Amino acid sequence: xxxxxxxxxxxxxxxxxxxxxxxxxxxxxxxxxxxxxxxxxxxxxxxxxxxxxxxxxxxxxxxxxxxxxxxxxxxxxxxxxxxxxxxxxxxxxxxxxxxxxxxxxxxxxxxxxxxxxxxxxxxxxxxxxxxxxxxxxxxxxxxxxxxxxxxxxxxxxxxxxxxxxxxxxxxxxxxxxxxxxxxxxxxxxxxxxxxxxxxxxxxxxxxxxxxxxxxxxxxxxxxxxxxxxxxxxxxxxxxxxxxxxxxxxxxxxxxxxxxxxxxxxxxxxxxxxxxxxxxxxxxxxxxxxxxxxxxxxxxxxxxxxxxxxxxxxxxxxxxxxxxxxxxxxxxxxxxxxxxxxxxxxxxxxxxxxxxxxxxxxxxxxxxxxxxxxxxxxxxxxxxxxxxxxxxxxxxxxxxxxxxxxxxxxxxxxxxxxxxxxxxxxxxxxxxxxxxxxxxxxxxxxxxxxxxxxxxxxxxxxxxxxxxxxxxxxxxxxxxxxxxxxxxxxxxxxxxxxxxxxxxxxxxxxxxxxxxxxxxxxxx
Numbered sequence: 041x042x043x044x045x046x047x048x049x050x051x052x053x054x055x056x057x058x059x060x061x062x063x064x065x066x067x068x069x070x071x072x073x074x075x076x077x078x079x080x081x082x083x084x085x086x087x088x089x090x091x092x093x094x095x096x097x098x099x100x101x102x103x104x105x106x107x108x109x110x111x112x113x114x115x116x117x118x119x120x121x122x123x124x125x126x127x128x129x130x131x132x133x134x135x136x137x138x139x140x141x142x143x144x145x146x147x148x149x150x151x152x153x154x155x156x157x158x159x160x161x162x163x164x165x166x167x168x169x170x171x172x173x174x175x176x177x178x179x180x181x182x183x184x185x186x187x188x189x190x191x192x193x194x195x196x197x198x199x200x201x202x203x204x205x206x207x208x209x210x211x212x213x214x215x216x217x218x219x220x221x222x223x224x225x226x227x228x229x230x231x232x233x234x235x236x237x238x239x240x241x242x243x244x245x246x247x248x249x250x251x252x253x254x255x256x257x258x259x260x261x262x263x264x265x266x267x268x269x270x271x272x273x274x275x276x277x278x279x280x281x282x283x284x285x286x287x288x289x290x291x292x293x294x295x296x297x298x299x300x301x302x303x304x305x306x307x308x309x310x311x312x313x314x315x316x317x318x319x320x321x322x323x324x325x326x327x328x329x330x331x332x333x334x335x336x337x338x339x340x341x342x343x344x345x346x347x348x349x350x351x352x353x354x355x356x357x358x359x360x361x362x363x364x365x366x367x368x369x370x371x372x373x374x375x376x377x378x379x380x381x382x383x384x385x386x387x388x389x390x391x392x393x394x395x396x397x398x399x400x401x402x403x404x405x406x407x408x409x410x411x412x413x414x415x416x417x418x419x420x421x422x423x424x425x426x427x428x429x430x431x432x433x434x435x436x437x438x439x440x441x442x443x444x445x446x447x448x449x450x451x452x453x454x455x456x457x458x459x460x461x462x463x464x465x466x467x468x469x470x471x472x473x474x475x476x477x478x479x480x481x482x483x484x485x486x487x488x489x490x491x492x493x494x495x496x497x498x499x500x501x502x503x504x505x506x507x508x509x510x511x512x513x514x515x516x517x518x519x520x521x522x523x524x525x526x527x528x529x530x531x532x533x534x535x536x537x538x539x540x541x542x543x544x545x546x547x548x549x550x551x552x553x554x555x556x557x558x559x560x561x562x563x
Contacts, residue, residue, distance in 0.1 A: 054181035071159035088127035089277030103170040103409040104443040111261040116285035124281040128250040131278030140198035144191035150273040151187040170408040185527035186239035218554040220248030222301030233259035247553040298326035312336035335539040338492030341374035345478035348497035354388035356521040361470040370493040376481040398439040409443040416444040419467030430454035491535030493522040
């Protein structure tokens with residue numbers, strides 16, 4: 041399908057919906073009811089132009105109400121993964137020749153369609169991922185942002201010789217082209233099952249690659265709806281091949297495949313390092329070094345000095361720690377506060393934490409469930425460890441409900457080397473430590489193998505300048521929460537074990553899915 045080119049308007053972030061307005065709240069409730077009417081539906085694989093139903097299914101369960109099956113999603117095996125690889129290889133030969141501006145139009149069309157059905161996508165995440173209204177809406181808005189932003193970025197890169205011409209060489213015409221890599225494997229996470237899935241996938245395809253999309257097993261239904269949306273936008277069959285499946289079977293097979301050109305992954309450190317090892321091995325017939333784009337998590341924190349606005353700092357700590365139940369790689373699971381204001385800030389954090397209500401996401405409670413039983417048991421295990429490492433001030437156990445509910449939990453007086461200070465818990469658990477001064481607080485913050493996000497609260501400009509230099513993270517925020525990166529405004533990605541510092545939503549991100557070719561012609 042060829043769609044008419046439209047001018048790329050200046051990029052602007054998709055606005056968030058205000059659910060304090062009754063009309064908006066009722067619209068979301070109607071969307072939830074619509075998605076509930078589809079519960080238990082079966083979803084196929086999408087390979088080339090073929091829909092494939094398999095006997096083996098991934099069962100997607102509502103983590104907030106374990107009696108609800110959101111969907112039954114067909115599950116690929118190695119044979120189907122190989123079929124998808126061959127479909128992607130065939131399609132790449134034609135897709136790579138499509139002009140960049142035309143490829144971008146598919147993203148703009150899909151963004152337009154998603155904008156019209158924003159609540160439907162958000163409602164799916166409310167039921168499948170356990171997000172409340174605001175978290176789900178922000179996820180959908182970010183997905184739209186990624187498509188709009190990356191479409192414009194690909195157009196910009198295709199015109200690089202006009203905007204950033206090469207140095208003139210006597211007697212030659214010279215130009216630079218960014219050409220696609222080939223077939224890539226896209227492995228998105230469950231915690232941003234639409235935004236990150238959309239961002240990773242559309243960045244790769246708008247650059248001219250074809251992909252095998254293996255969504256997270258906890259949230260395959262919303263990923264399928266995205267794949268279907270891209271088909272509706274006219275994307276040729278085989279550009280995106282939707283193949284949910286086991287990481288150990290399908291994921292490892294495709295990562296090791298000689299025809300895989302790149303792997304784009306977002307998830308845990310452990311899985312990311314496993315993928316890195318597999319991708320580094322050269323398979324028989326492989327003629328390139330596979331490229332890995334990885335975002336692998338964090339142990340993020342907030343530093344508060346004695347000059348800070350303490351109410352704003354406490355609020356940011358709570359929002360950063362407990363937004364989406366702490367299930368964000370950017371979540372502020374640690375806080376380091378200077379001793380002169382320590383007790384005051386801790387009291388404010390505890391008071392705000394105890395106000396958080398836990399319950400069904402579809403009823404828009406502040407705190408919902410964690411994603412599955414494995415996460416539930418792991419987090420409760422860390423809470424028990426925390427009881428031996430710090431002073432429990434709020435929460436401390438499971439919360440009632442027919443789902444994976446855990447109380448927002450706060451530990452104070454936690455040493456910097458404690459396990460709950462060092463290990464990524466990925467749940468509603470906050471560890472607070474005391475520092476003698478702001479520099480020691482930063483030292484404590486930096487004492488981690490991760491380096492994704494951080495916040496520094498202060499009103500002292502000299503301290504802010506120094507903190508900006510020495511806090512070692514990919515995304516540092518001053519006097520605000522450490523979550524909520526906006527596409528285009530906060531290119532997102534971290535240092536050390538947080539990944540390859542691939543800046544999603546930034547102006548160099550698409551370069552990771554291209555290779556630069558310089559062409560010189562003698563006059």
